[in-house]
Amino acid sequence: METGTGITLKYRIALWACCLLLGLQPSGGRAQELQEFLALAESNSPELKAFELKYLRAGEKVAESGALPNLEVGAGWFASEPETRTGAQKARFSLRQMLPWFGTITARENYASSLAEVEYLDWVIARRKLMLQVSEGYYELKALEEQTAVLRRQLDLLEQYTEIVLAGVEAGKASAVDALRMEIRKNEVTGTLQVWEGKYEAAHFAFFRMLNVSPFPIAFPDWELPGAAEEVAPGQVGVHPELQKYERLYASVMEAERLNQKSAQPGLGIGLDYIPVARRTDVQLPDNGKDVFMPMLTLSIPVFNSPYRSRTEQNRLQQEQFRAEEASRRNALETLMERALQEREAERIRCVTYDKNIEQARQALEILLAGYQSATLNYTQLLEVQELELKLLMGRSASLAAYFSKAALVNYLSENDEKP
Missing domain, CATH: 2.20.200 (Outer membrane efflux proteins (OEP))
Structure with a gap:
């Protein structure tokens, strides 16, 4: 029995296979976009494969029910x-x-088809959750990569500052204490860099385990903070598959009741x-x-109708249960949407603030370094401003990752998947 649901899923599977044949494995020297990793995860996820097999198994029950x-x-x-x-x-x-009584076989097939549609929505929900997890992992990994690069650049700057201090010591413009402070700061940044490299390696391994492919180096594209986000009405979650699932469950209970009435004949x-x-x-x-x-x-x-009357009451109670669960889940999704919108905007504001402060910190560094020509270089202030710049750069990377992760969550909650 070929249904619209089956055609949709087979069409998706064919697309995945084409993507793999075209070579989605990223090559070195080219920035890998998020969409490539989403396609890899969708094609290789054993969890999605399990949901797909459950759906196909439910489709086989439609044929079984007509016997x-x-x-x-x-x-x-x-x-x-x-x-x-x-x-x-x-x-x-x-x-x-x-x-069986007239119409009983049709009622069985309709009931089995309604259960297959529920299984399909389980696959859709699992796919969307996987896409969200991959997006969040990608942005986390990109933030760690950028923070690691920031630490390396800061270490290079400290090397240059150390040379300036040593030259100042020889010229009598600085003391040995200033040189020691520079070494201490270099040791701190070096230790932080080693910690961040370990975090990156762990996140890199976990990311590719989620994709279910062998790890390979990633060349991240540059990212920029977008402008003001498109307005989304508070609580607007659309026809989310998690809510669609309750509609299908409700419909399956109606089909179960029709089958129950036919079975009582x-x-x-x-x-x-x-x-x-x-x-x-x-x-x-x-x-x-x-x-x-x-x-x-x-x-x-059927002389004794009490089992059928009991099933009718059970179906009625189950319909009420699904309606209550749907209302509860809708409230939770709308609350999550409102929180995600607020947090996304908060991260955008933080990023804008970071950009302003980073620019001012760099201006302060230029002023301090310019004082070296007039023998007024304050090495303590130089280290303080350099440490402040490092903190701002690290914070900006974390805020960018958080912003894009919240944007991915908003998409998860608002975008509608095609109906089966």
């Missing part, structure tokens, strides 16, 4: 052959086929009995030894 009960075949031999006027009955053969059965009869040799009779064919009609009447 009729087994054909009953019986055979028996008379231990004591009954004598009739036309001869002795030797054996009895029977065929029986039970038929009588069952029909048709059959045929065949009895071979031996010919009588002691007398000549019309129809002597004529075999017996007996068509059969069976009616199965």
